[in-house]
Amino acid sequence: MPEVQFASRLQEQVTFPLRVRFTWNRSTMLSVRKLAGGVRELRIQHGFRAGGDVLARAVASYVQNQDEKSSRTIDGFLRENQEMFRRLAGEAATRPVEGKGRHHDLCALLERVVQMHRLDVPDVRIGWGIRRSTRRARRSIRFGSFSPDNTVKIHPDLDHPRVPSYFVEYVIYHELLHAVAPARQGPGLRRQVHTARFNRLERKFYCYEKARAFEEQFIKTMLG
Numbered sequence: 001m002p003e004v005q006f007a008s009r010l011q012e013q014v015t016f017p018l019r020v021r022f023t024w025n026r027s028t029m030l031s032v033r034k035l036a037g038g039v040r041e042l043r044i045q046h047g048f049r050a051g052g053d054v055l056a057r058a059v060a061s062y063v064q065n066q067d068e069k070s071s072r073t074i075d076g077f078l079r080e081n082q083e084m085f086r087r088l089a090g091e092a093a094t095r096p097v098e099g100k101g102r103h104h105d106l107c108a109l110l111e112r113v114v115q116m117h118r119l120d121v122p123d124v125r126i127g128w129g130i131r132r133s134t135r136r137a138r139r140s141i142r143f144g145s146f147s148p149d150n151t152v153k154i155h156p157d158l159d160h161p162r163v164p165s166y167f168v169e170y171v172i173y174h175e176l177l178h179a180v181a182p183a184r185q186g187p188g189l190r191r192q193v194h195t196a197r198f199n200r201l202e203r204k205f206y207c208y209e210k211a212r213a214f215e216e217q218f219i220k221t222m223l224g
């Protein structure tokens with residue numbers, strides 16, 4: 001079951017706002033903690049999504065009541081699928097993501113951004129995106145991306161001595177905010193990716209103005 005669907009199944013069955021974070025953990029498969037405003041956060045390994053509706057019900061019931069029955073169902077599922085959980089955790093750990101560039105070390109910058117802004121983000125992997133060999137006319141540039149498996153990719157053109165590290169940090173910060181302030185269903189069927197909350201948080205970046213100014217002139221030289 002896709003992440004979004006699994007998460008909304010859970011939300012339907014509990015009486016409080018639930019934030020679901022999927023992890024690739026090997027040891028802690030599931031944990032719940034209380035956040036401000038009655039929100040609870042569930043961290044749950046991706047492997048649970050393989051359990052479908054039945055398991056989603058058990059997990060919801062466990063999060064709500066910590067009852068015996070659901071806890072047994074979950075334990076049973078974990079036992080029967082040990083192999084899968086181990087494989088998922090192992091794959092996540094060895095998946096090649098190269099963060100060290102020639103000029104910028106993405107892992108170090110990510111660490112700095114997370115600490116400086118005290119961001120509450122899941123275990124994120126970061127790496128440089130693939131440079132495309134075909135040079136198409138570009139109308140817009142995406143400097144980074146954030147995918148649902150919590151991977152941040154940064155455009156390889158930013159690995160350049162002319163690009164200051166604060167700008168790379170800004171791009172990382174932006175992508176991390178996609179985990180902090182997830183997309184919402186806007187009016188009609190539109191999905192709002194950069195919500196008002198997202199934009200508000202983005203402006204809190206430690207040198208927002210400077211980064212935006214750099215971006216503006218950098219885009220001109222890239223597109224020119």
Ligand SMILES: [Zn+2]
Nearest residue numbers: 174175178194
């Ligand atoms: Zn974005």
